[in-house]
Amino acid sequence: MRPLDLTEKDPSKKVTIYFEGKPYEAYEGEKFPVAMLANGVYWLTTSTEGRHRGAFTFGPVPVKVNGVKNVNGRKLKLKDGMKIERQRYDEFQEQVEIDEGKPVLRYVVDVAVVGAGPAGLGVVEEIGGKLTVALIEEKDWLGGDMWLKGVEQEDFGNPREAIERLTNFPENVRVFLKTTALGVFDKGEYFLVPAVRNDQLIEFMAKRVVLATGAVDSIMLFENNDWPGVFRRSDALEVMNVWGVAPGRKVAVVGAFPEEITAELDRWGIEYVVVPNPKRVEGNDKVERLIDENGNVYEVDAVIMADGRIPDINPITQAGGKLYFKRGYYRPVIDSNHRIREGIYVAGSAVSIKPHYANYLEGKLVGAYILSEFGLEAEPCIYEGKLKDYEPVARPVPKLPLDGFNGEDVQICGCGVTLKKVDDVVKSGITDLQIIKRLTHLAMGFCQGRFCLFNGALLVSQRSGTPMDRLDIPVARPPIKNVKMKVVAGR
Ligand code: ATP
Incomplete structure (x- = not known):
């Protein structure tokens, strides 16, 4: 081995x-x-x-x-x-390349569900067999974040078995794996959801769209947070539970939600230490030690960020949704039927952070609302009642020790944007995130803000004293993933 x-x-x-x-x-x-x-x-x-x-x-x-x-x-x-x-x-310039020689594939369905995590699967379970559905998932697996888990999940039990139970689809449900939705656009009575699978453009025309696009890992700020051997939570889960490989021999778990990771490390018998206040990672081409804010030194060969997740707001704002700040993260404003606007629904971690089972129930609830809209029998009140048992998770808003960091060593964005670069602009008096984006390239690279925009907002809030809920969060522009503009323009 x-x-x-x-x-x-x-x-x-x-x-x-x-x-x-x-x-x-x-x-x-x-x-x-x-x-x-x-x-x-x-x-x-x-x-x-x-x-x-x-x-x-x-x-x-x-x-x-x-x-x-x-x-x-x-x-x-x-x-x-x-x-x-x-x-x-x-x-390097990565792009999703479209082979324009290939004819565009077109599907017309009642409902396009974007995201096949517990929420998307809940929607499909509720409406499958009654309405035609396209289930669009960019990964090559079904089950979303829960697929990465090894330990029993609250009310679901074994995660793999739960996913298997939910993926016995009826005939009128078409599943598109490795297919990335690029946005949602109005097309008369339909919505157009352009998507890319390999180098093929697929256009979905749907009467209703569900954004079950989930959440993204929170990126923690500390010195050398991009060092080889520092892991995002989902990558650490994936290497252990999907590929059977350890992140390291001795691991430091950092962040506000260590239990999620330590339970998995225990399962594999991997040695770890929990460090609540990381300051700096050091080593030679890989993590060799972690130093905390009190100067304690931990000899480890990997660091896992276990700081929870926040809703992925890009699909929401691109589709015309508005945001508000509650329980420590930005989340979509929804009406009493879970819509960000007429015809576009949202379910699961895209709405708020809660256990997988609650996200599945929320998917079922949205499915029931859609059935009612189509004049079909549905009982949304059953799921509304059950969901009351699950209070969304509150994330503590991190307090960054801004002046205690060497900001040049802290990466706020993977595209080479350091904390210092953004902080210098903020300290010069510019607190408009739109302008900060242009000046620093924050949120303009490969992740299109998914991982870095929240920390940019946090920095502005902390330096300027403006509460997070008063900041103007830039709207995601289509396409929400890297693709040649001409592919979607004019279609
Ligand atoms: P939970 O957070 O409890 O796991 P959930 O279903 O709300 O439940 P995820 O498990 O994160 O959330 O599932 C969301 C899924 O949406 C992921 O599998 C992700 O790959 C997929 N997804 C996100 N954006 C897109 C997109 N633009 N196109 C296709 N799939 C997407």
Whole structure:
């Protein structure tokens, strides 16, 4: 077994790949960063500023594969003999390429559900068999965030078994995996949801749309928070529970919600220490130690950010939804039928942070509202009642020790935007996030603000004394994922 393997892998799939000229053991179809992690290699790419990066925090992972540049190493699935080399960010431009030679695929359905986590699956369970449905999911799995979990989930039990129970779809439900929805646009009586699968554009025309697009991991700010060996919570969950590889031999768990991660580390018997107030990560091309705000030093080889999740607001604002700030995060304003506006519904973590089962129930509730709108029998009050048992999670709004940090070492955005860069603009008196975006490129790179905009808002709020609920959060522009503009323009 490789140094960080937790499980035996299928020996018939064993292959050899070459990274920077050196051979490594890998498995056919394994993700490149996972194979390198299993071999104890964390540094995979170099940012524009020359910072060494891994694949598990943020920012792209450009690599050269068999001499071909601009491959996103984060998603690269391995084959025998692949030769992979590091590529710097500054030479990289990832785009979802559309092969314009291919005819556009078009589907007309009653309801387009974007996102196949517990909420999306709840919607489909409620309306499937009664209305025609397109279930659009960008990942190659169903079950969303819950698919990454190994431990029993409140009221759901075993996560994998629960997902299996929910994915027995009737005939009028069409599932589109590895398909990324780019936005929602008005088209007369229909909504147009353009989406991309591989290099193929697909246009969904739907009478109703459900945004069950979930939440994103909170990115914590501390010095060298992008160091190879620092993990976002979902990446840490994925490497352990999907790929059977440990994030490290001894792990530091940081953030306000450590239990979510420590329960999983316990399951695998991985040694850890919980550090509530991280200040700085240090090491040579990988994490070797973490230092907290009190100067305590922890010898660890990985750091996992366990700071919970916040709703992904980009699909909401792009579709015309408004936001408000409650319980420590921005969330959509919805009417009594869970709509951000006529015809567009929202369910699950996209609305508020709560257990998976509550998000599933909220999906069922939205499904029931839609059935009623179509004049079909439905009892939304059953789910309204059940949902009252689940209070959404409140996230403490982090208090950043701004003047205690070396802001040049704190990455606020994976695209090379440091805390110092943004802080200097804010300290000069500019507190309008729209202008800060233009001046610093915050929220204008690969994640389009998903991971960095919240921290930008937090910084402005803390420096200017303006409460988070009074800040003007920039609206996400279509397409909500990287794609050539001409693909959606004019269609
Ligand atoms: P929970 O947060 O409890 O897991 P949920 O269903 O509300 O429940 P997720 O599990 O995060 O939330 O599921 C949301 C799903 O939406 C994810 O699987 C994600 O890949 C998918 N998704 C988000 N944005 C898009 C998009 N633009 N196109 C296609 N799928 C998307």
